[in-house]
Amino acid sequence: MNNSLFERLGGIEGITNIANDVIDNHLANKTIATRFAKSDVAKIKNAAATFFISGTGGPNVYKGMDLLSAHKGMNISAVEFMAVLDDALAALKKNNISQQEQEEVLFVLYSMRSQIVLV
Numbered sequence: 001m002n003n004s005l006f007e008r009l010g011g012i013e014g015i016t017n018i019a020n021d022v023i024d025n026h027l028a029n030k031t032i033a034t035r036f037a038k039s040d041v042a043k044i045k046n047a048a049a050t051f052f053i054s055g056t057g058g059p060n061v062y063k064g065m066d067l068l069s070a071h072k073g074m075n076i077s078a079v080e081f082m083a084v085l086d087d088a089l090a091a092l093k094k095n096n097i098s099q100q101e102q103e104e105v106l107f108v109l110y111s112m113r114s115q116i117v118l119v
Contacts, residue, residue, distance in 0.1 A: 004057030008101050012053060018095050019049035024054065024088035030081050035074075055076055067115040074119075081117050 009015050023045045026032055036044065046077040047064045065069065088109055092102045 005101065005104055006053065006056040008060035009052075009097060009105075010095070012058065014095065015058070016049040016055065017054045017090050017109050018097070020045050021091035021094055022088050023048055025090055026084065027058055028088055032087075035076075036119060065090050067112055068119060071116045072119050076119075078117055081113060095119070102115050 006015065008016065023036075023041065027036055027041070047062075050062040051064065054060050085106060089102060089106060092105060097105075
């Protein structure tokens with residue numbers, strides 16, 4: 001039997017580490033860092049981790065808004081969206097996530113594009 005993506009990413013601890021690294025990457029990324037300048041970083045890290053935990057087959061711990069509601073009116077460009085994916089890939093690599101899981105995560109993230117870009 002195959003393990004869920006949640007399990008293959010290291011469960012709650014592994015995904016929390018990945019999510020924290022993704023947000024740290026966003027804060028350092030010149031393309032999107034200004035989007036996070038006035039944000040509560042701890043809150044964003046928690047939202048990213050719980051969203052990821054729930055979305056990969058873990059416990060349903062995410063209590064935030066749906067993607068469309070969270071991004072509506074932000075006018076996020078395709079370039080910014082790709083910067084987010086690049087940051088996610090870098091975090092996955094930093095956490096020694098295998099190629100197959102990297103591809104699965106990026107596929108899932110890319111599938112959300114229509115709910116984030118220019119909404």
